[in-house]
Amino acid sequence: MLTEEEMHRKLRxxxxxxxxxxxxxxxxxxxxxxxxxxxxxxxxxxxxxLHDCAKNFEQERFFEIAAEYGVTLDEYAQREPALVHAFLGAAVAYRDYGVTDKEILDAIYYHTTARANMTNLEKLVYIADMIEPGRTMPQAEELRRMVEENLDDALIYAIDCSIKHVIKKGRLIHPDSIHARNYLVERRDELRDDK
Ligand SMILES: [Fe+2]
Ligand SMILES: [Fe+2]
Incomplete structure (x- = not known):
């Protein structure tokens, strides 16, 4: 694996x-x-x-590069280039940055779609991506507040925002995003019922 300094240099x-x-x-x-x-x-x-390490490739070449890296793209990614950088990112992190830790690679892979039963590392990267200081929309502010209270509630809100955004743009919703949301909502309701 590259050193942190080398990673920074390569990214920059x-x-x-x-x-x-x-x-x-x-x-x-x-x-x-x-x-x-x-x-x-x-x-x-x-x-x-490394979550966006594949985002610098030209979108027109995404599919070609994915093939070069041996990344299989599902039917949604084939139609939605915006999803490709996440799937490709995991492969680039592995091959070009020498990352072999599966948890890290998964956090990169799922940072755009999310998925059911995410690890805390996956949740963290998904949310950090939306609340970093450069995000100025009101939803980011709400999310910053929510994450201090409860990680899963914040994640539901983040996924909702993301799905709404995709709908607004008239694009396809990746099923992993729906599974992620349903999984969290079901668990939240179960926890409430137990009280
Ligand atoms: Fe991204
Ligand atoms: Fe990002």
Whole structure:
């Protein structure tokens, strides 16, 4: 695996300045929240650092590059280029940055769609991506407040925002996002019933 410094250097040379700043914001939030949710700081840092490592590729070449990296894209990713950078990102993190930790690779892979039964590391990267200081929409503010209270409630809200955004744009909703939301809502309701 590359050292942290090498990763920074590689990212800085391949990402546009704006994206690099976004990445640094996600790292900051992920590292800050990691101890609160029992996540290893080192894992949170690397997953956040590399979550958008494939976003700098030109979208027109996404499919070609995915094939080069041996990434199989499902029918949704084939129609929605916005999803590809996450799936491809895990492969790039593995091959170009030398990351072999499955938990970190999964956190990168699922940072856009989410999925049912996520690890806390996956949840953390998903949310940090939406609350980093560069995110100025009102939903980000609400999410910052919510994450201090309850990770899963915050995640439901984050996934709702993301699904609404996809609907507004008239795009396809990846089934993993629906599964993620249903899983969390069911669990939340079960916990309430137990009280
Ligand atoms: Fe992303
Ligand atoms: Fe991001």
């Amino acid at each position: 040379s391949s990402q546009k300045e704006r994206r690099y700043f976004h990445t640094m914001g996600v790292v900051k939030e992920a590292v800050r929240l990691a101890p609160k949710f029992g996540v290893e700081i080192e894992k949170a840092k690397i997953a956040a650092l």
